[in-house]
Amino acid sequence: SNSQPVLDVADLQVAYGDLVAVWGASLQLVPGRITALVGRNGAGKTTLLAGICGLLPARSGSVALDGRAVTGLPPWKRVRLGMSIVQEGKQVFRDLSVHDNLRVGLRGRRSGRGEDDTILAELYERFPVLGERRRERAGALSGGQQQMLAIATALAARPRVLLVDEPSSGLAPVITDQVFELLDRLRGEGLAILLVEQLVDELLGGIADDVVVLERGRVTLRDRAANLSAETIADSIYSSI
Numbered sequence: 001s002n003s004q005p006v007l008d009v010a011d012l013q014v015a016y017g018d019l020v021a022v023w024g025a026s027l028q029l030v031p032g033r034i035t036a037l038v039g040r041n042g043a044g045k046t047t048l049l050a051g052i053c054g055l056l057p058a059r060s061g062s063v064a065l066d067g068r069a070v071t072g073l074p075p076w077k078r079v080r081l082g083m084s085i086v087q088e089g090k091q092v093f094r095d096l097s098v099h100d101n102l103r104v105g106l107r108g109r110r111s112g113r114g115e116d117d118t119i120l121a122e123l124y125e126r127f128p129v130l131g132e133r134r135r136e137r138a139g140a141l142s143g144g145q146q147q148m149l150a151i152a153t154a155l156a157a158r159p160r161v162l163l164v165d166e167p168s169s170g171l172a173p174v175i176t177d178q179v180f181e182l183l184d185r186l187r188g189e190g191l192a193i194l195l196v197e198q199l200v201d202e203l204l205g206g207i208a209d210d211v212v213v214l215e216r217g218r219v220t221l222r223d224r225a226a227n228l229s230a231e232t233i234a235d236s237i238y239s240s241i
């Protein structure tokens, strides 16, 4: 059962009005694996994530979570069904406290207010610095801490599928390493993760199990990371310029 896809994206097409940015993309995520989504700027990675989580409508194709079609559902319903997204650029509510940011994340859960305190305690245990700074404005945190808060807020909904858009963006390498260590632990706990990332060496160095290359809105390569070299990925990304 561990190799059953928890997320199945089939032939998904996503557009901005008449401008089609993603043409029939297909991919599957399984528990305990990280799939890296790579491609040049403008290839459609962020758009594909938006289509998967419902921030943009599917023009055609489908998204299924645990075998259930969620293609027409709004984002908040997909969150309740187990799919959370961490959008690009450390998306936190800067004027809310750290604690209130996490409470917003809790609202993504399907049921059980009774578990809120347990989940918050778990998050503060996992992210001690967020516990220390829980009463401060999120905007007062460092960039790395804001990225961790954005991920923690997504985790508050207890997702089984996590979509993460370029978490390394704007972070120092040592902080990026901490983010990747966190993603590695989450993988170990059985999450299925889709990670948009430009750092191909890091991906092939162990953070990615599978790689999907998107080029001009089309999937041009899909393989296990172990089968790929940085050159293969670069060739695939840059072949059609």
Ligand code: ATP
Binding pocket: 016, 019, 021, 039, 040, 041, 042, 043, 044, 045, 046, 047, 048
């Ligand atoms: P980056 O790494 O720069 O974020 P990306 O691979 O995530 O790139 P997208 O941001 O998904 O690419 O963009 C895909 C295409 O859609 C590009 O041609 C882009 O110009 C276009 N696009 C993105 N956002 C919009 C928008 N709001 N309205 C119209 N076109 C858009």
